[in-house]
């Protein structure tokens with residue numbers, strides 16, 4: 107056997123918070139070389155808005171609340187003035203093991219865009235994504251804020267920041283408007299004032315809150331959203347301060363249950379109160395709870411519905427039949443048991459209802475290979491889940507928007 | 523087959539790590555207590571750059587004889603590398619995942635020859651890694 111000795115080797119550095127997104131994700135770019143003829147939409151990526159929080163505070167309409175926030179920001183070290191930051195937020199990067207969750211502190215020299223736009227573009231290019239829908243991060247728990255008016259003020263300011271600063275910069279970035287759900291009137295104002303803004307493709311309610319979605323006070327809001335034809339997304343999150351979760355002594359335990367817990371409650375209220383019958387054209391998306399919880403709630407509600415139909419008299423079909431018409435995002439995809447996962451895909455009609463989501467830059471993000479490597483999917487199903495289902499749902503043109511993976515790999519700073 | 527010379531064994535940080543890339547294949551070389559190990563820089567989870575992650579002592583939970591927990595402590599005997607993509611932790615001595623030892627990093631031959639550290643990659647390594655990246659997921663490698 108012939109042996110050649112290579113002396114010219116390149117040394118690769120440890121990945122840290124300073125590493126460029128394209129270098130962190132270079133292995134995903136290599137994976138994306140095999141997806142060049144796919145169309146990809148990422149339905150859930152995140153802004154770490156705390157990095158730009160003063161920009162959002164400055165956009166608060168109410169003079170007094172804006173002054174409160176600006177005064178808080180003057181204190182050195184404050185990054186999230188007015189927010190109800192939750193215990194556990196800083197546990198997410200597994201204590202330094204997952205740097206991209208801690209912060210993306212890379213340089214963006216030379217870019218004329220907003221820093222966030224540039225970071226989002228890098229992640230899309232590196233993972234081979236054509237369009238990316240962005241959600242906030244610390245604001246995911248804003249629904250638990252004790253002051254409704256603060257949720258409304260911050261929610262509106264964030265929407266303005268998104269619409270005025272970010273979305274015009276890159277047509278590949280799309281937004282779902284934050285609805286301050288604890289103030290139905292303020293939520294309706296958002297739909298009315300910003301629902302048609304460029305780059306806005308829908309609306310979102312963060313699940314981490316104790317508001318019953320079937321309450322009569324929300325019916326006008328749902329009617330308005332249904333009228334726009336744009337989907338309503340329920341985006342879940344965690345909340346270690348919830349009394350039930352105070353028993354859980356590790357972040358892993360709370361995080362594993364918390365997202366699903368809030369999604370279960372809101373989806374159950376939505377179905378049992380027959381909101382799909384009241385708003386048959388309103389398209390619903392459930393974001394960031396994985397998929398394993400869905401077959402559970404389908405079976406449990408079907409089972410109990412048959413015995414207690416008097417409590418859900420407006421349902422004309424089984425609860426699971428309504429759920430099967432909803433949309434779900436894929437991340438964090440539970441992939442440890444292929445038989446269960448395949449059955450789950452079947453139960454939710456994943457081929458038409460599932461939307462790929464990366465959740466980048468969060469610690470449990472999924473690259474597109476989380477879908478392409480599933481052994482039980484047909485080629486067409488993979489294409490649907492990775493982009494075509496979302497294009498249909500959000501009315502996005504199926505059009506190549508990203509650079510070639512090969513060029514991204516060649517241009518990343520780690521190669522220089 | 524190709525050999526890669528990565529410097530003098532005596533000059534390698536102990537404990538330490540170096541990740542080298544040659545002709546599209548990257549390999550992590552680790553040293554602990556003077557013993558060298560090397561693994562392909564492709565995480566068995568989703569293909570992340572595992573060898574470029576944080577090196578950190580294994581965390582253990584100490585349990586007393588009466589079965590009460592004495593809390594968490596860093597191990598003096600085991601060192602992990604944590605994949606920077608999602609934090610999977612592998613023992614740098616064995617390449618095995620701490621909690622699920624069936625999942626392991628793919629080892630690469632490393633030896634000290636005349637004081638030089640030499641990593642050897644079989645022919646076709648690059649192509650095999652490329653195939654593996656696109657291959658359907660198996661339950662546990």
Ligand code: FES
Nearest residue numbers: 565567568570605
């Ligand atoms: S790719 Fe390494 S932990 Fe996921």
